[in-house]
Amino acid sequence: MAGEKLGVKNSSSIVPCFLFVELVIMAGTVLLAYYFEYTDTFPVHVQGFFCYDRTFSKPYPGPEHHSMVPPMLVYSLITAIPTLTILIGELMAFFMKAEGTQEKTIVAADCCFFNPLLRRIVRFLGVYSFGIFTTTIFANAGQVVTGNQTPHFLSTCRPNYTALGCQSAMHYITERRACTGNPLLVVSARKSFPSKDAALSVYSAVYTVMYVTLVFRTKGTRLAKPTLCLALLSLAVLVGVVRVAEYRNHWADVLAGYFTGAATAVFLVTCVVNNFQWAQPAPVPVRAQRPDSVLGMPMTALPCVESPLEKLSGPQTPGSPFTEIT
Template sequence: MLYFQLVIMAGTVMLAYYFEYTDTFAVHVQGFFCYDSTYTKPYLGPEDSSAVPPLLLYAAVAGLPTLLITVTETVLFLVQYTSKEFDRTEKTVATGDCCYLNPLVRRTFRFLGVYAFGLFTVDIFVNAGQVVTGNLAPYFLTVCKPNYTALGCQQALRYISHQDACTGNQEDILRARKSFPSKEAALSVYAALYLAMYVTYTVQAKGTRLAKPVLSLGLMCLAFLTGLNRVAEYRNHWSDVIAGFIIGMAIATFLVVSVVHNFKGKLLLSEESAGERPAGTAVLNMGRMESPLEKYIASQETDDEEEESCYMKECLQTFLHWLQGLRWFQRLTNKRQTEFAVVSTQTKPNLWTEAV
């Protein structure tokens, strides 16, 4: 399963690379109306001149979660490690059939791996939407610089659909055709929501009742301000930013709930197995480990027995309810009860007579 997951991760990274840095997927050419005020907003320069440049955004969404998750998992592990007296032999965990893996490393890599997968997934969704729709940015006509006279734009409602209508810089024009949805909004809200849910579900220390909401809402506020900045600088429409928010929040929620199961997992082995065994048999039991296949078969057999038992009970209850609904069965039941009451009355011993 590990190799299969690595193959999926590699495929996701390669697909994101082809969307981002190659022209394998051609952008849809969307037309425009002459003198359309929706696309005549001023162009404030390349993305590097923005208040939230791509370098800062990518460093934040990649570095901040890595640092926060690593530090939090390390602190939680050390706190649990020092608060309980575990035998060192009980902390040796064999993963699979090969080697030892520390629970701290396992949890950290799991949470960060899922986060990285979601990050590339968001990028793929956003790039796919931009390529398919080809929605125009608010500053499109400013960088397009169409020759309205040559295009016959004497009438304001004339629709221009051919690609050669623009005379400006081709790189700026291509970037202006990829506005929906907003990549910056999607990535920022994905990182903020993933971290907010991680802090909420993982940190259970006393005195954090207000610290966790403040940190979570602060991260969400930064993501919201990133979307506002895109609209304020005329780089995206409101619809582009809202669509990016929806994509980022949906992917983050799905991964947290369905993949990492609300960040549940043990930092250390539970001491139940060591406490239930006699002291003299602890070393002997460690020599034999149940294989994953045996555990799976045992769990399946238990589940099958429970399902069969529940199924038989449901069938019996349904049959009894059906019989009780029949009139002849009700009459027969009442008659039996009446006969039983009469017989019991006749055969009941007279306690007063026996006493006399």
């Protein structure tokens, strides 16, 4: 009890769980995301298409790094903005001792002390990093399984319509070797659903917005937090709009990416990090109500008035006019 009063808690399981459970899961997630992104371990499903399909006949917009929102810019923003926001928020909450953010120092094996500030930063940023790789896996898995084509698919595929017998636009082509374009560009043009950039952008924005909403306490202004949250969400939505405007994704791909990222962020915040709040103490058992209370509200004590009947029924004293005569 003395240790808990001083804000110190002993735990012998925090280090083994971190080393042999959480780091192993994190490493497995990173490896799986790497294999999806940079190897051909999981081949993309080859989906057929109609001849002269206008849905896939948009002009080729160029490499990804020529986009108005290149992947490097998206990845830099989804890494820097949440990290800086969480670091600033935790430092302010720790030094200002905000309510709901103060935890106990963990002592493990009498040698390791884990400061509450460090624990919260590592926890929130670690879960955020795990969510980034999880969202990447979900998006890549959807692209590999579906094999949906991008709006500029036919521009990169360059099918030989004469050799394929395309006499009409209703002719459906299922041949794997129908494309004569660059194989790398063709494979990339088959990864449209869902949009990975839209998923990562919305995941980062929703996670950060929920952190700002649940942790930051602003006094004197009611527009600071909504303005910051709407700005972050607007940037995420803008990424999806640019993807559609540049013919890199369909609207359905972007909306599916939005849903994937938002669902991942909401699940991690509510079910894993407990809305960024520390564990609440066990509730104090409610004591039995006293008979002088009704519905938990004490009754007002009224002045007592002695009844004449009580006087008559009470013990009789010698000399009383009501003493029985024998």
